[in-house]
Amino acid sequence: MRFSIYRFDPDADASPYMKDYDLALEAGDMMLLDALILIKAQDDSLSLRKSCREGVCGSDAMNINGKNGLACITPLSSLKEPIELRPLPGLPVIRDLVVDMEPFFKQYRSIKPYLINNDPPPETERLQSPQERAELDGLYECILCACCTTSCPSFWWNPDKFVGPAGLLQAWRFIADTRDQATSERLDDLEDPYRLFRCHGIMNCVDACPKGLNPTEAIGKIKGMMVRRTV
Amino acid sequence: MEKRKFDVAIIGAGGAGMRAALQLSTAGYKVAVLSKVFPTRSHTVAAQGGITAALGNVTEDNWLWHMYDTVKGSDYLGDQDAIEYMCRMGPQVVYEMEHFGLPFSRLENGKIYQRPFGGQSRNFGGDQATRTCAAADRTGHAMLHTLYQRNIQAKTHFFVEFLAIDLVRDAEGRVLGVVALDMEKGEPLLIEARATLLATGGAGRIFQASTNAFINTGDGLGMASRAGIPLEDMEFWQFHPTGVMGAGVLISEGVRGEGGYLVNGAGERFMERYAPHARDLAGRDVVARAIAIEIHEGRGCGPHKDHVLLKLDHIGRDEILDKLPGIREIALKFAHVDPLEAPIPVVPTAHYMMGGIPTHYRGQVVVPARTGPEEAVPGLYAIGECACVSVHGANRLGGNSLLDLLVFGQAAAEHIVEFLKENPTSPPIPKEGPDLALARLARWDRREGTERVADVYRDMQGIMQSHCGVFRRAEVLEEGIAKLEEARQRLDRAAIDDHSKVFNTARVEALELENLMEVAFATIRSAAARTESRGAHARDDYPERDDRNWLKHTLAHGDGTIDYKPVRLKPLTVPSFPPKTRTY
Ligand SMILES: Cc1cc2nc3c(=O)[nH]c(=O)nc-3n(C[C@H](O)[C@H](O)[C@H](O)COP(=O)(O)OP(=O)(O)OC[C@H]3O[C@@H](n4cnc5c(N)ncnc54)[C@H](O)[C@@H]3O)c2cc1C
Ligand code: SF4
Ligand code: SF4
Ligand code: FES
Numbered sequence: 001m002r003f004s005i006y007r008f009d010p011d012a013d014a015s016p017y018m019k020d021y022d023l024a025l026e027a028g029d030m031m032l033l034d035a036l037i038l039i040k041a042q043d044d045s046l047s048l049r050k051s052c053r054e055g056v057c058g059s060d061a062m063n064i065n066g067k068n069g070l071a072c073i074t075p076l077s078s079l080k081e082p083i084e085l086r087p088l089p090g091l092p093v094i095r096d097l098v099v100d101m102e103p104f105f106k107q108y109r110s111i112k113p114y115l116i117n118n119d120p121p122p123e124t125e126r127l128q129s130p131q132e133r134a135e136l137d138g139l140y141e142c143i144l145c146a147c148c149t150t151s152c153p154s155f156w157w158n159p160d161k162f163v164g165p166a167g168l169l170q171a172w173r174f175i176a177d178t179r180d181q182a183t184s185e186r187l188d189d190l191e192d193p194y195r196l197f198r199c200h201g202i203m204n205c206v207d208a209c210p211k212g213l214n215p216t217e218a219i220g221k222i223k224g225m226m227v228r229r230t231v
Numbered sequence: 232m233e234k235r236k237f238d239v240a241i242i243g244a245g246g247a248g249m250r251a252a253l254q255l256s257t258a259g260y261k262v263a264v265l266s267k268v269f270p271t272r273s274h275t276v277a278a279q280g281g282i283t284a285a286l287g288n289v290t291e292d293n294w295l296w297h298m299y300d301t302v303k304g305s306d307y308l309g310d311q312d313a314i315e316y317m318c319r320m321g322p323q324v325v326y327e328m329e330h331f332g333l334p335f336s337r338l339e340n341g342k343i344y345q346r347p348f349g350g351q352s353r354n355f356g357g358d359q360a361t362r363t364c365a366a367a368d369r370t371g372h373a374m375l376h377t378l379y380q381r382n383i384q385a386k387t388h389f390f391v392e393f394l395a396i397d398l399v400r401d402a403e404g405r406v407l408g409v410v411a412l413d414m415e416k417g418e419p420l421l422i423e424a425r426a427t428l429l430a431t432g433g434a435g436r437i438f439q440a441s442t443n444a445f446i447n448t449g450d451g452l453g454m455a456s457r458a459g460i461p462l463e464d465m466e467f468w469q470f471h472p473t474g475v476m477g478a479g480v481l482i483s484e485g486v487r488g489e490g491g492y493l494v495n496g497a498g499e500r501f502m503e504r505y506a507p508h509a510r511d512l513a514g515r516d517v518v519a520r521a522i523a524i525e526i527h528e529g530r531g532c533g534p535h536k537d538h539v540l541l542k543l544d545h546i547g548r549d550e551i552l553d554k555l556p557g558i559r560e561i562a563l564k565f566a567h568v569d570p571l572e573a574p575i576p577v578v579p580t581a582h583y584m585m586g587g588i589p590t591h592y593r594g595q596v597v598v599p600a601r602t603g604p605e606e607a608v609p610g611l612y613a614i615g616e617c618a619c620v621s622v623h624g625a626n627r628l629g630g631n632s633l634l635d636l637l638v639f640g641q642a643a644a645e646h647i648v649e650f651l652k653e654n655p656t657s658p659p660i661p662k663e664g665p666d667l668a669l670a671r672l673a674r675w676d677r678r679e680g681t682e683r684v685a686d687v688y689r690d691m692q693g694i695m696q697s698h699c700g701v702f703r704r705a706e707v708l709e710e711g712i713a714k715l716e717e718a719r720q721r722l723d724r725a726a727i728d729d730h731s732k733v734f735n736t737a738r739v740e741a742l743e744l745e746n747l748m749e750v751a752f753a754t755i756r757s758a759a760a761r762t763e764s765r766g767a768h769a770r771d772d773y774p775e776r777d778d779r780n781w782l783k784h785t786l787a788h789g790d791g792t793i794d795y796k797p798v799r800l801k802p803l804t805v806p807s808f809p810p811k812t813r814t815y
Contacts, residue, residue, distance in 0.1 A: 011731040024692040029477070029567070030545035041685040044737035045729035049268070051444045054371060054480045056562060057272040073564050094415055101269070116333030124286075124322075125329040127341030133334065140334045140366075140373060144271055179332070 001025060002082040003039065005046065009095050016093070020082070027076035032083070033060055035076055047096040055210060058145035061088055062097050068147035068208045088150040090159065103159045104146045104166070111163060111171040111189070116182035132178045139218065141172035141211055142166060148205035148215055154198040161194035165205035165215030168196065172218035175225070187226055196222060232410075232665065234421045237263040237388070238651055239411055242451060243430030244270035246278075246371070246633060247615025249378035249387075250640030251594075251647075254416045256385040265390045265411055267446060267739070270379045274432055274444040275636065278371025279557060280485035281363035281631030282328075282348060282426055282637075284321030288342045289361040294318040294745060296353055297362060299808055300630060304350045304458045304514050305431055305624025306766035306776065307785070307810035308464070308800035313592035313620040317631075317638045324637040333377040335366050336554070346488040346554075349512040350628040350815070359512060361600040363630040368483055368557040374633060393420065394548055394739055395450060397428065397668035398458045398611070399660060406458075406610040407660050410668030414739065417732025419672060421488055425657045426647045428612040429455065429588060429596075430640075434750040436743075438581035439614035439689075439696040442474050442481035443507040446743075451617040455588045455748030456753070457667065460598055460608065461786035461794060463619040464586035465750070466758035466768045469627055470701050472518040474580025476538040478565040481582065482558055482575055487511045487784045489554055491543035493522065494574070501539075506815040516626040516767045519579035522706060526578070533576065540574035545713055579701055584750075585767065586757075589618035589786065589796075594618075594643025599786065599794055610657075612647060614639040621784065624798075625766020671745070675738050680726025684741045691744070691751055694718060699755045704771040708759040715755060719748055753787040760793050778810050 001023045008016035021039050033053055040046050048071075049059040055073035063086040064074055076083075091099040117126075149155050149164035163171065171190060174180045190196040196219070205215045239255055241248045244266035255262045266273065285292040297385055302309055321503040329343060338346035343364045350361040366373035384391075393411040399421070400406050407425040434449025435441040451480045452462055472493070473482040487493075492511045495501045504512035505521040522539050524532060532540050543551065551559060555570075562570045589605075590596050590613050600606035615636050623634055636697055698711025722744065729737035763777035786794040800807050 008734060009731045011733050024502040040736075041683070041689065044727050044740075045731065047734045047736050050273075051268055051272050051446045052274065052277050054277065055564070056270075056557075057274075057276050057367075057444065059268065059272050075564075081550070095731070105269075109383055112384075114384045117330075125326055125335070125343050128337050129341050130337045130339060133337045136334045137699050140376070141369060143276075143372070144269075177332070177334070190737070213518075 001027070001035070001076070003035070004082045004084045006086040008093055009045070018226040030076045031072055032074040032076055032079065033071040034228050036071055047098050049098055056143060058143035061145040061147050062086065063088055070145060070147070071087055073210060088146055090150045090156040101146060104149055104164070107163045107167040108144065108170060110169050112182070112186070113170045113174065115174065115177065115180050117179055118181060119141070126179050126205065128178055135176045136173060138213055139169060139176065142169055142206045142213060143211060145210065149212055151204040151208040153202060154200060158194055158198055162198035163190070163195050165219065168199070168222065169213060169215040169218045173220055175222065187229065190222060191226060232421050234418050234423060235263065236423045237261045238424065239263070239426045239428065239647055240265065240422045240424035241428045241430060242409060243273070245273035245430060245432050246275035246374055246378060246391065246636035247640045248430030249375070251430065251614060251635050251644040252387045253378060254644035255647060256382065256387040259709060260522065261388070262650065263388050263390055263424065264295055264358045265393045265395055265422070267392060267394045267414070268473055270389060271376055271389050272398045275375045277444065277481070278374070278633055279481065279483035280348065280488065281365035281370045281630050282633035283348060283628065284325040284634060285318065285362055286322050286325065286343060286364065286778055288338060289345045292353070292360060292362060294321060295805065296360065297321065299355045300350055300352055301622065302808045303813055304628040306626055306813055307624065307778070307782065308765060308798055309624030310621050310623070311802040311807055312587065312799050313622045315548055315669035315802040315805060316422060316592045316642070317622050317634060320638045324634070328374060328377060328637065331377050331381050333366065333373050335364060337700060339358050346485055347512060348488050348629045349484055349509070349518070350514045353363050361511070363485070363488065365485065368485055368555045371633065379616055379793060390608070394742065395454065396742065398454050398670055399664040400458055401658055401664065402502055404608060406608060406659060407657055407664065410665045410731060410748070412672060417735060420736065423486055423657065423660060424682050425654055426610050426612065428614065428643060428647065429617055430615045431617045433584045434614040434747060435581050435584065437692065437751045437754065439692040440474065440479045440648065441581040442471055442479055443582070448664045448743035448747050449531040449617070449750035450743065450746045451613065452588060453749040455596070455613070456749045456789040459789070460588060461788045462586060462594060462753045463589040464621060464757070464785050465753040465787055466785060467585035467625050467766055468581055468754065469515055469583040469585060469767050470513060470519040470579040471575040471582035472522055472579055473541050474577040475561065475565045476578050479580050480561050480565045481580070482541060482561065483576060484515070486541060486543050486555060486558055487755055489550065490546050491541055494540050494542055495525045496532045496536055497530060514626055515629065517815055518702055520769060522579050532774060538576045538578045539788070541577045542574040543570050544572055544574070554712045583632065584616055585619070585621070585623040585627055590618045590620055592620055592642065592800060593646040594639055595646060599796065604796060605769050612643045613734050614643045615668050625768060665682055671742065675727060675741050676730065679728055679808060680724055682721045682725040684725050684727060684737070684744055687718055687725055691715065691718050691747065695751050695755065696790070698759055702769050702771050703758055705759065708755060711755050713757060715751055722748060735777055749789065756784045756791065757787045782810065
């Protein structure tokens with residue numbers, strides 16, 4: 001199998017280049033990450049992030065044949081050769097497939113991603129019905145892999161001003177939580193030509209999310225809520 | 232070398248490290264949390280089934296019953312003071328997580344959802360209890376993200392992608408901080424701290440087939456061992472009954488809690504033979520051994536009769552989609568079956584390290600003392616999977632690890648606050664303090680070598696898998712020790728090709744393998760020394776538990792010698808649970 005992988009080591013290389021690797025193997029049940037580990041056993045200078053190898057930690061997001069995804073849950077058999085691997089687009093490259101995620105995390109932190117509730121906590125749990133809790137399904141599962149945000153053209157142009165799909169999905173996760181009391185502050189914070197309204201509903205993000213989450217829908221709900229509170 | 236100064240250095244941003252960090256940051260201390268991966272990538276994120284605490288939301292419950300189950304589950308090797316403390320604190324730390332925002336699944340009455348898990352009983356061995364609190368089958372994810380979120384709010388100082396290399400100690404043995412490698416820049420950093428807390432998680436990567444992430448390499452244990460601290464009860468590794476055949480990815484015990492069960496090649500529900508009362512929800516060691524025996528005696532499934540099947544389709548579509556959506560995702564991706572229709576092929580898979588860095592129940596690291604039975608190492612704490620408190624003894628109950636992270640994360644933070652008050656200033660770092668760490672780093676600058684790290688890594692895993700697995704015996708263990716010795720010598724002769732400073736993962740993996748080696752040696756040596764069967768440590772040649780000689784904790788030193796210390800059978804406030812025959 002043939003792989004073409006983006007390589008760049010700022011310590012040694014003047015500019016990035018694509019390097020080809022061949023592996024003699026049958027795709028079988030293997031995931032792309034398994035193949036990358038075999039490649040790395042041959043050439044230990046290839047840098048990438050990895051941890052859980054089961055699609056829950058968000059480490060190994062990369063651009064795979066032009067589409068963002070997680071190497072560990074992308075079956076080799078689903079990929080056309082040569083398999084072209086590049087770092088996530090729109091973030092500075094540190095080395096090879098490793099990007100600087102800070103602009104992404106900075107936007108995540110900017111939406112105050114924590115429950116705000118100023119009542120004294122009860123002795124036991126706060127109550128929430130199964131229906132209220134179901135509102136959080138499809139939101140809390142985000143693994144912060146950045147596949148969505150780095151496929152969003154609006155984020156590419158304004159990474160410092162537009163929150164991006166992942167951050168907005170989490171903003172909605174807290175607005176939607178019946179235990180959270182900061183809805184109007186959260187909406188105020190997003191009422192801005194850039195932070196929320198740079199999203200033009202292009203839906204790249206939905207297509208990219210390896211966990212099947214739908215940031216566009218969440219963004220739509222935030223926008224809807226803003227409209228409702230102005231009328 | 233660059234230097235930074237904090238009140239507390241916490242190494243590890245999993246559930247344990249971040250629970251402690253939250254407490255200390257909120258109390259106004261300057262806290263540095265180091266992690267070799269972004270906090271939410273820590274392996275706590277993979278925990279599925281839930282966290283056990285006697286809330287009694289579904290069936291009547293009592294923390295004393297939880298304590299009894301945990302002592303019994305530990306095969307009486309757990310320290311009863313720590314177990315009492317954990318079970319008593321359980322409800323409080325779970326409610327607190329709920330207040331922090333953890334999106335628990337809910338019961339109709341709005342309370343936290345609980346499911347039955349293995350080894351849980353009511354009334355000291357009576358009917359099955361329903362004690363494990365869950366956020367669907369993504370409890371660890373929900374917990375880890377919630378803790379990270381609260382730490383953002385508390386303004387904890389994170390050093391992300393910093394690999395801790397070694398502790399810094401002075402001549403008196405006080406721990407004064409840690410040297411870490413800034414992975415992005417490739418430069419060392421000295422973090423000076425009045426207290427240092429190890430929360431580096433497990434080391435399941437010593438085995439070939441493991442449910443653990445790549446980062447679970449026992450770095451904290453390696454650091455402790457190199458600093459002269461022995462490792463406790465390392466022979467006790469939990470093999471989870473249900474890892475996906477081939478891939479090793481975990482299928483939570485929550486599946487059996489929700490009504491799933493195991494069948495062998497003849498379609499027989501074989502756990503009825505091994506544990507007539509609790510059946511598929513017996514202790515994990517019991518279920519894992521039963522599966523190993525079924526396969527060994529030719530009653531496995533598939534063309535090679537090399538696995539058993541976990542059946543769950545009868546639970547029903549809606550229940551599976553609501554309570555086990557992550558399991559379905561994993562089965563589809565890694566076993567290529569849809570559990571709504573077909574059973575999942577599973578085998579026992581290395582999962583959890585019961586042993587670790589010895590501590591008392593308030594998190595301080597303790598070592599055999601020159602005078603009394605043990606004494607604390609000033610300035611050093613350990614919590615979570617890297618520590619051995621010991622609440623899990625010879626076998627951990629499902630759902631008790633997430634609980635251990637929170638309870639001892641909080642307890643250690645409280646003790647650290649007292650320690651900081653008593654020690655307003657820290658002694659100066661001796662000039663040679665960072666030497667050990669810098670030498671370790673410099674070693675991998677060497678360009679000549681005849682061995683490759685990846686080869687030694689793979690061979691070490693193979694040795695541990697075939698010489699120190701579910702069933703053990705003297706000859707096999709001794710042979711394993713000899714082979715491992717050989718692998719260690721090969722590691723000494725290894726070199727890496729990558730000598731870039733920037734994000735050099737070849738160097739990181741080499742440093743991790745050195746830690747895994749320490750862990751593997753401690754494990755197999757401790758296993759060879761313990762001539763009895765207890766909990767997860769099953770010896771073919773010594774099939775019985777032997778309380779007269781072996782009701783004691785193992786302490787394996789880095790130099791290969793082994794010591795023992797007594798089990799704490801006396802709880803803090805309640806009567807002791809004396810050892811009994813353990814049946815389910
Ligand atoms: C698949 C799976 C499912 C599980 N499900 C459950 C469950 O349902 N219920 C339950 O109770 N338990 C469960 N467990 C067990 C439980 O999840 C773990 O024991 C627990 O999460 C470990 O947490 P921790 O905080 O100790 O370590 P981890 O979460 O593993 O975190 C370790 C941290 O240390 C850092 N670190 C390590 N080495 C270094 C270094 N050298 N330098 C800097 N940082 C370092 C890492 O970056 C990471 O941040 C499960 C385990 C697995 C493998
Ligand atoms: S829908 Fe919005 S957030 Fe998603 S990719 Fe398009 S512009 Fe970006
Ligand atoms: S929404 Fe999906 S793609 Fe975006 S960060 Fe979360 S998990 Fe990744
Ligand atoms: S390695 Fe964790 S998501 Fe792929």
